[in-house]
Amino acid sequence: MKVEFDYTRSLGPVLSQFMSALKQHSILGGVTSDGRVVVPPPEYDPITHAAVTELVPVSDHGVVQSWSWVAEPVAQQPLEKPFAFAQILLDGADAPLLHAVAVDSPAEISTGLRVRVVWAEDPTGTIRDIAHFEPAGDGSSEGSASMEFGAPEVTGIVSPVKLAYDYAASPEETKFFRGLAEGKIFGQRCPKCEKVYVPPRGACPVDGIPTTDEVELPDRGTVTTYCVVNVPFQGQTIPIPYVSAYVLLDGADIAFLHLILDIDAADVRMGMRVEAVWKPREEWTTDLNNIRYFKPTGEPDADFETYKHHL
Amino acid sequence: MRDVAVVGFSQQQMKELDGSPTCLEILVPIIQDLYEQTGWTKSDIGFWCSGSSDYLAGRSFSFVSAVDAIGTLPPVMESHVEMDAAWAMYEAWIKIQTGEVDTALVYGFGKSSAGTLRRILALQLDPYTTQPLWPDTVSLAGIQAREGIEKGLWDEKAMAEVVARSMTDAAANEWAIRKGATSIDDVLAQPVYADPLRRWDCAPVSDGAAGIILAAGDKAREARQRPAWITGFEHRIEPIALNARSLTESVSTAAAGTAAGVDGVDTAELHAPFSHQELILRNALGLPGDVTINPSGGALTANPMFSAGLNRIGEAASRIWAGNSDKALAHTTQGPVLQHNLVCTLEGRN
Numbered sequence: 001m002k003v004e005f006d007y008t009r010s011l012g013p014v015l016s017q018f019m020s021a022l023k024q025h026s027i028l029g030g031v032t033s034d035g036r037v038v039v040p041p042p043e044y045d046p047i048t049h050a051a052v053t054e055l056v057p058v059s060d061h062g063v064v065q066s067w068s069w070v071a072e073p074v075a076q077q078p079l080e081k082p083f084a085f086a087q088i089l090l091d092g093a094d095a096p097l098l099h100a101v102a103v104d105s106p107a108e109i110s111t112g113l114r115v116r117v118v119w120a121e122d123p124t125g126t127i128r129d130i131a132h133f134e135p136a137g138d139g140s141s142e143g144s145a146s147m148e149f150g151a152p153e154v155t156g157i158v159s160p161v162k163l164a165y166d167y168a169a170s171p172e173e174t175k176f177f178r179g180l181a182e183g184k185i186f187g188q189r190c191p192k193c194e195k196v197y198v199p200p201r202g203a204c205p206v207d208g209i210p211t212t213d214e215v216e217l218p219d220r221g222t223v224t225t226y227c228v229v230n231v232p233f234q235g236q237t238i239p240i241p242y243v244s245a246y247v248l249l250d251g252a253d254i255a256f257l258h259l260i261l262d263i264d265a266a267d268v269r270m271g272m273r274v275e276a277v278w279k280p281r282e283e284w285t286t287d288l289n290n291i292r293y294f295k296p297t298g299e300p301d302a303d304f305e306t307y308k309h310h311l
Numbered sequence: 312m313r314d315v316a317v318v319g320f321s322q323q324q325m326k327e328l329d330g331s332p333t334c335l336e337i338l339v340p341i342i343q344d345l346y347e348q349t350g351w352t353k354s355d356i357g358f359w360c361s362g363s364s365d366y367l368a369g370r371s372f373s374f375v376s377a378v379d380a381i382g383t384l385p386p387v388m389e390s391h392v393e394m395d396a397a398w399a400m401y402e403a404w405i406k407i408q409t410g411e412v413d414t415a416l417v418y419g420f421g422k423s424s425a426g427t428l429r430r431i432l433a434l435q436l437d438p439y440t441t442q443p444l445w446p447d448t449v450s451l452a453g454i455q456a457r458e459g460i461e462k463g464l465w466d467e468k469a470m471a472e473v474v475a476r477s478m479t480d481a482a483a484n485e486w487a488i489r490k491g492a493t494s495i496d497d498v499l500a501q502p503v504y505a506d507p508l509r510r511w512d513c514a515p516v517s518d519g520a521a522g523i524i525l526a527a528g529d530k531a532r533e534a535r536q537r538p539a540w541i542t543g544f545e546h547r548i549e550p551i552a553l554n555a556r557s558l559t560e561s562v563s564t565a566a567a568g569t570a571a572g573v574d575g576v577d578t579a580e581l582h583a584p585f586s587h588q589e590l591i592l593r594n595a596l597g598l599p600g601d602v603t604i605n606p607s608g609g610a611l612t613a614n615p616m617f618s619a620g621l622n623r624i625g626e627a628a629s630r631i632w633a634g635n636s637d638k639a640l641a642h643t644t645q646g647p648v649l650q651h652n653l654v655c656t657l658e659g660r661n
Contacts, residue, residue, distance in 0.1 A: 003369055009439065011439070015440075038555075040439075040552075046555055065458070066454045066455075066457045067453075068449070068452070068453025068456075068457060068507070068508070069503075069505055069506035070447070070505065074430040076445045077446075078444055085446055085450040085454060086454070087454055095554040095555070097554070098446060100444065128443055157439065163366075163426060164427075165369035165426045166424075166425055166426075167331075167332070168330060168332075168422075168425070170331040170333075170335065171330075173331065201335075201376075201379050202333070202335040203380050205379040206383070208339065209382070
């Protein structure tokens, strides 16, 4: 299962200047109340808690203060082959910057090694404009003193986050999903209160005990409540307006959310009888999407008394 | 202040949970076990609080699914923190202090094996200048360990001593994942993985869950013959910026320890996911040499995210119940490289 999101973050005055400078291949430090130059610059002074306002350029050369070897890099790190993460004290700064150092083996890096920035080819105004550091020999350079602080060019960053999980289904969920692949809907009954849950939940939320009995349910039921979706959103696949509804399958005690189509949204109502519309059999997988949506059966509406406890 | 004690503790840990990230499969038996230990039922519990993380579960509101393990009809008073359950216990302890309830059940759970734990934990870093580099937990600990080694604060042998003692002590812990009689030489013979760290210097990726029951005054005495009374409960935090604090000491642990009071402690369960971090913590707390450290084996032998900290309190309390300790200290950490630290002291009374 993959979870991805591009976090869009606005920047305050300090980080806007810092990121704007990075885009111009310059690194700024913040001057704190004790006279230290800190990179990256803090937004607020760690001692006085006042806003940091003074920024000064520092060098893109520095010295390794401590490091750790990354034998097995993970996704989205600055380098794909083994490298070192290091605390790097840039010339002109008093606090270290954490970043990557490109060397081929741990034998090629040591505390005290002089390193320099390798700038990214396409600067975007993020910390990744520093692609990584590399050994610098005895080289050094001054900060670019010509830096001018006008209105910052960069006022926001985008941080793409991509996560991957191996999602294991619980034993009850496993039966449910395997059932779907055969066109069946399996729920579970609580041995104490005898309520039937679908999809099955592993433990009865009323009694806090494992559900034990498997129950096969029909693919038809009653709309208990619903909403009409009128708001467009990213990734929407169905033309609005359409209806999301709680469908109480016959024999179940808890309704589950699904779509109601093949009917004008204005005609959907509480108590309406519906049945599942399945995908063609050859497309079935262990997925709830095997049921494309629910459609009206044409039966008379269910009496409110039959579902009032399931709202 | 009301006298509050730990009267129940149950845990489960494993390398890989064959189940869902809600951890319901192990939470249900843990809560049942807690009822059996105290002789109580759901109606005896006044407040519920859990610790877990959606980033670990890979789904939103994962703690809501876990509430199924309680059974919530009639409704219960419940809360949650996206922190180790030791902080959920702190909230529960405050709740009991208000006088609103006399008992609480606290639980934590997490399935670390579902994703790449050391990478997911990069999401707890500063989101502007640090997280976009994806510094993994092991690398940050390696930087911390090397700094201490090069300053002469500790060496590889001192780290290996911690590992050897932890794995040896864990042999008796049915829930430990990495365990067995181990010598310092055995540890030093292991290859270096994330230079300067060996794999054994790093806690194993662990799945698990745990629960604790707290009770005040007579209610505690009703449940347990020798309750583990809480005598101090404090936590302190340091800045998120990795260059704004010294990584080779833990001033937040020292401050929490001073506030909680460490005098007279005979046993300490320290939550150190990396071997050198135990050395930092022992130093910060000023523990005398005769204090028994991590008799359970500690986090180096099993470190289920969001319950490993609560486990430290449960292990300390268990030793008091059994009469093996008169005053014990439990420590919990979270955040990058010991950013946020909690100290809980417990005592048995005769």
